[in-house]
Amino acid sequence: MTEFDLTARIGTKKECSIGGRTSYFSYVPKPLPPNPPLRMEELYPLLDRASTALGRLDGISIILPDPSLFLYMYIRKEAVLSSQIEGTQSSLSDLLLFEAEAAPGAPLDDVTEVSCYVAAMNYGMERLKEFPLSLRLIREIHSKLLNNARGGNKSPGEFRVSQNWIGGTRPDTAKFVPPPPEELMNCLDSFEKFLHDETVRLPVLIKAALAHVQFETIHPFLDGNGRLGRLLITFILCAEGVLQAPLLYLSLYFKANRQAYYDHLQNVRETGNWEDWITFFLTGVIDTANQATQAAKHMILLFDTDRTRIEESGKSTAATLSIHAYLQKQPVTNTTRLKNACGISLPTVLRSLTTLEELGIVHEITGKERNKVFAYRQYLNILNHGSEPLEY
Structure with a gap:
């Protein structure tokens, strides 16, 4: 041209x-x-x-x-x-x-x-x-x-x-x-x-x-x-x-x-x-x-791997698996939301989160004693790729 x-x-x-x-x-x-x-x-x-x-x-x-x-x-x-x-x-x-x-x-x-x-x-x-x-x-x-x-x-x-x-x-x-x-x-x-x-x-x-x-x-x-x-x-x-x-x-x-x-x-x-x-x-x-x-393939592999780890941990419960499923939709959440969304008691939520923390699946990210917030970190790592704020 x-x-x-x-x-x-x-x-x-x-x-x-x-x-x-x-x-x-x-x-x-x-x-x-x-x-x-x-x-x-x-x-x-x-x-x-x-x-x-x-x-x-x-x-x-x-x-x-x-x-x-x-x-x-x-x-x-x-x-x-x-x-x-x-x-x-x-x-x-x-x-x-x-x-x-x-x-x-x-x-x-x-x-x-x-x-x-x-x-x-x-x-x-x-x-x-x-x-x-x-x-x-x-x-x-x-x-x-x-x-x-x-x-x-x-x-x-x-x-x-x-x-x-x-x-x-x-x-x-x-x-x-x-x-x-x-x-x-x-x-x-x-x-x-x-x-x-x-x-x-x-x-x-x-x-x-x-x-x-x-x-x-x-x-x-x-x-x-x-x-x-x-x-x-x-x-x-x-x-x-x-x-x-x-x-x-x-x-x-x-x-x-x-x-x-x-x-x-x-x-x-x-x-x-x-x-x-x-x-x-x-x-x-x-x-x-x-x-x-x-990213979608990595997500599928992560969810399947973590679910298997939960089931083989000896601490698998319906509540723990329910919380793991909810974290796939909301990878950053708190105990109140988990209690309401999963329909389980607060003590059960806390026990399940302890299990997931021990397995390295979730992490508490505030460091506070109250109003704790939990994150599904490896899932966030997949999603976060490239989304760090720009330097101006």
Whole structure:
């Protein structure tokens, strides 16, 4: 493809002003799909590998004894990772402590923000069962995403009516300035048409890759665009039937390759080179899907091994096995929750936890005499891979 062909894909720069004085240029992207069309022959080998990896991940539910368990924890890991990219310092353990009504180690606002991400994902998946992926649904999901102290003043659920920008203190010093408010709805209408245009015959993974960049470029909200843009990838794959459940999350890959991720987004806007971005994206799908598949296998092996150890310990009881099963759903918990969830007395809970501690399956993590919190540490180690907060 020639240089000239690529530049035809580049959007337009629109001169704007601040208070009628200081001028700056905003960027209005061309509608999708790219024109000239993508050079698919360059992408097909990687697309085949990505589709195979995704199919393997989607089929993991066949070997998982409880697919909802894996999904429950993986959504939480994605929430932590995606929020870390935006600057929160919450870990997965912090989120689980928060959900267990125990004090997290990270600032409460950080953990609440991550918890809202979980709520937004779950809400979106439920709505997709009866409602198409649309601007209306995107606004609803955004409202859930920003349902916290930090997001309350950022117009949750409403498209912006003022200029925003990325980097810098003002639009004229920013690294990137999205479309101005008067162009926003035209860009969003074109975006929605692309999502539903059946004449656009592109593989779903390619469609998701294009939609993610376009959404990030339009940046339609005052806050939460990055997190929602990453959620959209999974929503598109599920809405199009490529995934039966939301098992693929690219935030770990984007976090590990953060600068390359930002560079690719900007490179599309400046050069029109969508192929390089899609190559990066598909590589991420392969890596992430393979890692998730391996994590699921490790979880199955751990649960089976620990259950066998309990049964062969000579201290196996129905209560101990019941608590072990509950810890697979809630790997950070306290005695009160175990008592209520498993329907057993507090003394029985304590005896069972002592057995699990002696076997090295659970650990008490507060060091306190009262209000103790227990963690299924080896399970958390599998889940925690890559979810340590970023250094800034």
